[in-house]
Amino acid sequence: MxxxxxxxxxxxxxxxxxxxxxxxxxxxxxxxxxxxxxxxxxxxxxxxxxxxxxxxxxxxxxxxxxxxxxxxxxxxxxxxxxxxxxxxxxxxxxxxxxxxxxxxxxxxxxxxxxxxxxxxxxxxxxxxxxxxxxxxxxxxxxxxxxxxxxxxxxxxxxxxxxxxxxxxxxxxxxxxxxxxxxxxxxxxxxxxxxAEVDEGLAAAPQDRLRIYHELDEKLYAASSHSFIGSVYDSLGATNVADAADKQKSGYPQLTEEAVIAADPELIVITDQVSYTADDVANRPGWENVSAVRNGNIVTVDADISSRWGPRLPQLIESIADAMASVKTPVG
Missing domain, CATH: 3.40.50.1980 (Nitrogenase molybdenum iron protein domain)
Known part of the structure; x- marks a missing residue:
């Protein structure tokens, strides 16, 4: 599985x-x-x-x-x-x-x-x-x-x-x-x-950061047509997977070329994939992706990010914090 x-x-x-x-x-x-x-x-x-x-x-x-x-x-x-x-x-x-x-x-x-x-x-x-x-x-x-x-x-x-x-x-x-x-x-x-969701949304940065939420090593990702994607949209993010989701399935498969070209500023993976943020950063050809170059790859709790329910405020808070902490190049 x-x-x-x-x-x-x-x-x-x-x-x-x-x-x-x-x-x-x-x-x-x-x-x-x-x-x-x-x-x-x-x-x-x-x-x-x-x-x-x-x-x-x-x-x-x-x-x-x-x-x-x-x-x-x-x-x-x-x-x-x-x-x-x-x-x-x-x-x-x-x-x-x-x-x-x-x-x-x-x-x-x-x-x-x-x-x-x-x-x-x-x-x-x-x-x-x-x-x-x-x-x-x-x-x-x-x-x-x-x-x-x-x-x-x-x-x-x-x-x-x-x-x-x-x-x-x-x-x-x-x-x-x-x-x-x-x-x-x-x-x-x-x-x-x-109340908690509204508080988390209010705390999110207003810049439309480009976000890529990767589901597995085959580069399936969550677009804005998924539940987690709608959360990113509520947070004011731009979802780089949307261009690939022609069928509006919510979970399109991207190519490495497409991810690199979209140049996400924040990459999100879960704690249940078989690889780490460092592994993502070390992928050949990804070194110039903004999120990789600036160290903006975060790992979130898979249970919270894949389930809708009472822990939604925790997910929004963690993503809002990650967006707020995105590092940009100096100079």
Whole structure:
């Protein structure tokens, strides 16, 4: 398994029980308004938000979540959740649903109390999953048709995809809050994330530094069409991988010639690639790349940089710090 593969691993009981991205955001706004963390833009918006919040409380199941795999109805609050997404596992624990998670995939290593097992998200096995008798499975992708296979066993599944933007990430957190009956806790988590993210963005330098985020030795990189790429865009950076991402996949493969020609001022790698910043600096022909010449190659935590969720503020802070510390030639 390559580091690029691992990066990609890691989204009827009443008239207001159908939860879609916009209503999910409204429910968060309502919860925050009730705790003094948000303001309603109008009386109509406030009323709609309060209704959405009420419908999402633990006592008001069933609810229907509009997930990436379609509408998913949960008749009661799930108490035996299997998470096959490291990002979802982090989110579930952060919003207070950790006690409802009975098993998590092999890469769900955070937080420490996560019930990590040998379950695979890359090659999910329906029998192994069903053995835990889950009443909800959360995954990032419908790999091997696992959603349909679990549906045949009457096991509901929510596909919580990797978000394309930071705002989409908040919606993903909101959806899991709705699904697990943790409305107020989720609102608080998102409010804290927003505040910390805004603080990190404000601290970032205003210069549009050219950034190259390399995923592996084959020169796959994160463009602005990926979640991490959207973070760089929010920080005001210019992503050198964008020119190669004609299909807007989020993860194009570059050539050495293209990287050298783009002349990134900051190169970012993760701590789980098989090489170091020094190895990058010593690549033949890279000696005149600005980031190499000025010593601006940084290594970030792979878990944080490849997962969307409550540790997003840490990622933004680390990248903002790296951007602020970029060295430029003297004279």
């Amino acid at each position: 390559t580091s690029c593969d691992r990066f990609l691993l890691d989204q009827p009981g009443g008239t207001l029980n159908h939860i879609r991205p916009v209503p999910a955001a409204l429910f968060l706004a309502a919860s925050l308004a009730l705790t003094g963390c948000s303001q309603a833009s109008s009386s109509e918006a406030s009323s709609a938000s309060e209704d959405a919040t009420t419908s999402a409380s633990a006592a008001d199941f069933p609810v229907t979540i509009d997930a990436a795999n379609g509408e998913v109805t949960l008749d009661s609050r799930p108490e035996r959740i299997v998470s096959l997404s490291p990002s979802a596992t982090e989110i579930l624990f952060a919003i207070g649903a950790g006690d409802q998670v009975i098993a998590a995939d092999e890469y769900s290593t955070y937080p420490a109390e996560a019930p990590t097992t040998d379950l695979s998200a890359y090659d999910p096995n329906v029998e192994a999953i069903a053995g835990y008798e889950p009443d909800l499975v959360v995954i990032a992708n419908d790999t091997n048709g696992i959603v349909g296979a679990l549906a045949k066993l009457d096991i509901p599944t929510i596909v919580n995809e990797a978000p394309a933007t930071v705002e989409d990430g908040y919606d993903g957190v909101a959806a899991l809050g709705m699904a697990t009956g943790h409305v107020d806790e989720t609102a608080e988590v998102v409010a804290d994330m927003r």
